Amino acid sequence: MIKADNLSKIYSNGSVETVALSNISFEVEEGEFVAIMGPSGSGKSTLMHIIGALDTPTSGAYVLDGKEVGKLSDDELAGIRNKKIGFVFQAYNLLPRTTALKNVMLPMVYAGIPKEERVERAKKLLEMVGLGNRITHTSNQLSGGQQQRVAIARSLAMSPAIILADEPTGNLATVQGEEIMAIFQELGEQRHTVVVITHEPNIAEHAQRIIYLQDGAIIEDSTNHGRRRAKRGGE
Amino acid sequence: MELSEVMATAFEALTLNKMRTVLATLGIVIGIGAVIALVSLGQASQLAVQSQIQSLGSNLLTVIPGAQTSGGVRGAEGGAASLTLDDAKAIMTSPQVTTVANVSPELSRRAQVVAGGNNTNTQVLGSTPAYTMVRELSIASGRFITQQDVDGMDKVAVLGPQVVSDLFGDGANPIGQSVRIKGMSFRVVGVTESKGGSGFMNRDDIVFVPLSTAQKLLFGVNYLSSISIAAKSEQAMDQARNEVGYLLLARHKLSDPTQADFTIFSQEDILGAASQVTGTFTTLLSGIAMISLLVGGIGIMNIMLVTVIERTREIGLRKSLGARKRDIITQFLAESIILTVVGGVLGMVLGIMLSYVVSILIGLPFTLSLTSVFLAIGVSGGIGIIFGLYPAQKAAKLSPIEALRFE
Numbered sequence: 001m002i003k004a005d006n007l008s009k010i011y012s013n014g015s016v017e018t019v020a021l022s023n024i025s026f027e028v029e030e031g032e033f034v035a036i037m038g039p040s041g042s043g044k045s046t047l048m049h050i051i052g053a054l055d056t057p058t059s060g061a062y063v064l065d066g067k068e069v070g071k072l073s074d075d076e077l078a079g080i081r082n083k084k085i086g087f088v089f090q091a092y093n094l095l096p097r098t099t100a101l102k103n104v105m106l107p108m109v110y111a112g113i114p115k116e117e118r119v120e121r122a123k124k125l126l127e128m129v130g131l132g133n134r135i136t137h138t139s140n141q142l143s144g145g146q147q148q149r150v151a152i153a154r155s156l157a158m159s160p161a162i163i164l165a166d167e168p169t170g171n172l173a174t175v176q177g178e179e180i181m182a183i184f185q186e187l188g189e190q191r192h193t194v195v196v197i198t199h200e201p202n203i204a205e206h207a208q209r210i211i212y213l214q215d216g217a218i219i220e221d222s223t224n225h226g227r228r229r230a231k232r233g234g235e
Numbered sequence: 236m237e238l239s240e241v242m243a244t245a246f247e248a249l250t251l252n253k254m255r256t257v258l259a260t261l262g263i264v265i266g267i268g269a270v271i272a273l274v275s276l277g278q279a280s281q282l283a284v285q286s287q288i289q290s291l292g293s294n295l296l297t298v299i300p301g302a303q304t305s306g307g308v309r310g311a312e313g314g315a316a317s318l319t320l321d322d323a324k325a326i327m328t329s330p331q332v333t334t335v336a337n338v339s340p341e342l343s344r345r346a347q348v349v350a351g352g353n354n355t356n357t358q359v360l361g362s363t364p365a366y367t368m369v370r371e372l373s374i375a376s377g378r379f380i381t382q383q384d385v386d387g388m389d390k391v392a393v394l395g396p397q398v399v400s401d402l403f404g405d406g407a408n409p410i411g412q413s414v415r416i417k418g419m420s421f422r423v424v425g426v427t428e429s430k431g432g433s434g435f436m437n438r439d440d441i442v443f444v445p446l447s448t449a450q451k452l453l454f455g456v457n458y459l460s461s462i463s464i465a466a467k468s469e470q471a472m473d474q475a476r477n478e479v480g481y482l483l484l485a486r487h488k489l490s491d492p493t494q495a496d497f498t499i500f501s502q503e504d505i506l507g508a509a510s511q512v513t514g515t516f517t518t519l520l521s522g523i524a525m526i527s528l529l530v531g532g533i534g535i536m537n538i539m540l541v542t543v544i545e546r547t548r549e550i551g552l553r554k555s556l557g558a559r560k561r562d563i564i565t566q567f568l569a570e571s572i573i574l575t576v577v578g579g580v581l582g583m584v585l586g587i588m589l590s591y592v593v594s595i596l597i598g599l600p601f602t603l604s605l606t607s608v609f610l611a612i613g614v615s616g617g618i619g620i621i622f623g624l625y626p627a628q629k630a631a632k633l634s635p636i637e638a639l640r641f642e
Contacts (some may be wrong), residue, residue: 003364051320052555054555054635054636054639055636070532073558074559074560075560076563078554078557078559078560079557080557081555081556081557082553082556082557083557087555087556089552089639093548093552093639095549095552096549098247106556107552107556107557109240110553110556110557110562112237113559157310158557163571197279222601
C-alpha cells in the first residue's frame with residue numbers, strides 16, 4: 001500500500017541546509033494500523049507531509065497504492081490527496097459555520113460526484129461515526145470529539161487507500177481520545193489502512209505496529225505486542 | 236467543481252462578513268451609478284438639443300456668404316457681401332428651382348436697443364414676411380413685419396419675448412410703445428412666441444425690423460447676411476440644395492463649385508455639430524465616472540486580498556482535501572465577480588433613479604439606453620475578473636502545508 005524507499009528531505013534556507021529526513025525506508029501493508037512516533041523535531045511532520053502527498057521528497061521514492069508520488073505535478077498531487085488519502089488533523093479543520101453533512105461532502109465536491117450520491121454517502125458515514133442525529137449541526141455547535149468524528153467521516157468520503165491522522169487526539173480529553181482511537185481500530189478491522197502520527201505513547205499503543213523516528217531517521221520499527229483495545233462507549 | 240456549488244460557496248463566504256461585503260460593493264455601486272447617470276443625462280441633453288434644432292424647421296436650408304477674399308487673404312466664412320436681395324428673389328422665381336416653398340432674405344447684426352431707461356444688446360434682424368413661414372415662427376400678440384412695412388421702409392419692430400422682458404419687464408405689453416435702435420425710434424407692432432433655446436441658439440433674444448429698413452436706414456448695406464429657404468418637403472432637401480447651389484453659381488458667374496462664394500447648410504448639419512459637442516461632453520464626464528469605477532475595483536481587490544489571508548487555513552484544508560489550483564481560483568473569482576455584479580446591478584438602479592430625478596429637475600427628457608445597462612453589468616463583471624484574479628491566484632499558489640500551519 002505504502003512503500004517508502006530511501007526517502008530524504010532537505011530544506012535549504014540560503015546557505016543553511018536542514019536535514020529533516022534521511023534515508024527512510026519502510027512499507028505498510030493494506031489493512032495495517034501503524035503509529036509513527038517521535039519527539040518534536042524528529043521529522044514526523046515532514047514524513048506525514050510526504051506520505052500525505054502534501055510535499056515531495058528531495059530524494060528517494062515514495063509509492064502509494066502502486067503509484068510513484070514523488071514526481072507528480074501540483075494538480076496530480078491534488079488528485080492523489082482527493083482520492084487516495086483521508087486526512088484527520090489535530091485541530092479537526094472543519095469549515096466553520098458549515099454543517100457536518102457539508103463538511104463530509106467537501107472531498108466529493110472536488111471529485112465531481114453528483115449531489116444525490118454525495119448526500120447519501122455523507123449521511124452513511126456520519127451514521128457510522130455515531131453522528132447520524134447531528135448531520136445538520138454546524139461545526140461550532142459540536143464538541144471537540146464530535147468534530148473529530150466528523151473529520152474522520154470526511155476522511156473516509158472518497159474511500160481512500162490510507163487514512164492519515166496527525167495527532168488526532170491532541171486537542172481532546174482522554175475519554176474522547178479513546179473514542180477516536182476506537183473508531184480507528186474498527187476501521188483497521190474493516191481492512192482500512194491507518195497511519196497515526198503521535199508523540200503520545202498511550203495513543204500509539206492502540207496500533208499494531210509502531211515506527212519510532214528520531215533526528216530524521218527510523219530508530220525502531222516493531223510490532224506492538226501490548227496492543228490496547230479502545231472501548232467505544234456512549235456519548 | 237460544478238457551478239452551482241461554486242456560487243453557493245461564494246455566497247456563503249460573502250454573507251459571513253456582511254458589513255465588509257456591503258462596503259466593498261459600495262465602491263462599485265457608486266462607480267456604475269455615476270457612469271449610468273452621466274451617460275443617460277448626456278444622451279438626454281443631446282436629445283434636447285436635437286429636438287430644439289429640429290423645432291427650427293426640419294426642411295430649412297440656410298445660405299450664408301462665403302469668406303471674403305481680399306488681396307489673397309481669405310477671411311472668415313460668412314464675411315463676404317456676396318448674397319443680395321436679387322439672389323433671394325431669383326431663388327423664389329427661377330423656373331430651375333422647383334422644390335423651394337419659401338425664401339426669407341435676412342440681414343442680421345447685433346445692436347444696442349433702448350427703451351426708456353433700459354437697454355440691451357441683441358440681434359437685430361431685417362426680414363420679410365416670409366420669415367415666419369420659413370422659420371415656423373408664431374406671433375404671440377400684435378403682428379409680424381408685413382410686405383407694406385418692407386415696401387414703405389417703415390420703422391416698425393417685432394420683439395422676441397426675451398427682449399420684451401429685458402426692456403419692459405416680465406409680462407409687459409410693449410405694443411404701441413417705441414424702442415430706439417442706433418438712435419432711430421421704432422414702433423413696436425408685435426411680440427413673437429417663445430421658441431426656447433439658449434446661448435447662440437436663443438431665438439427669443441431678437442428684434443425684427445423690415446429688411447429694407449435694416450439695409451438702408453440702420454446698417455447702410457445692400458447685401459444679405461443669410462437667405463433661409465424652406466424646401467417643399469424633407470425629402471426634397473437634397474434636390475433643393477442642388478438647385479439653389481447651381482442657380483447661385485450661375486448668378487455669381489462661377490463655373491467651379493469649389494470656388495463658390497457661399498455655403499448652404501441644413502439643420503441636419505448643425506445637428507451634427509451640436510451632437511458632436513454634447514457627445515464630447517458625455518464622453519468626458521463618463522471618463523471621470525470611469526475613474527470612480529476603477530477606484531471601486533481597487534477596493535474589491537483590497538478586500539479580496541484581506542479575505543485570502545484570513546482564510547489561509549481554509550485554503551490549506553481545501554487543498555489537502557483535493558482542491559486543485561483552478562478550484563481555488565474559481566472560488567475566489569466567483570466571490571469577487573458576485574461582489575462586482577451585485578454592485579453593478581445596484582449601481583444601475585441607483586444611476587437610473589438619479590438620472591430620472593435630475594432630468595425631471597432640469598426639464599430634460601428621460602432616456603434609458605439598454606446599451607448602457609448591459610455595458611454596466613458587463614463592465615462590473617469584467618472588473619470582478621480583473622481585480623479578483625490577482626488575489627485568487629495568490630490564494631491558489633499557497634502551499635497547503637504552510638496554509639495548514641497558519642494561525
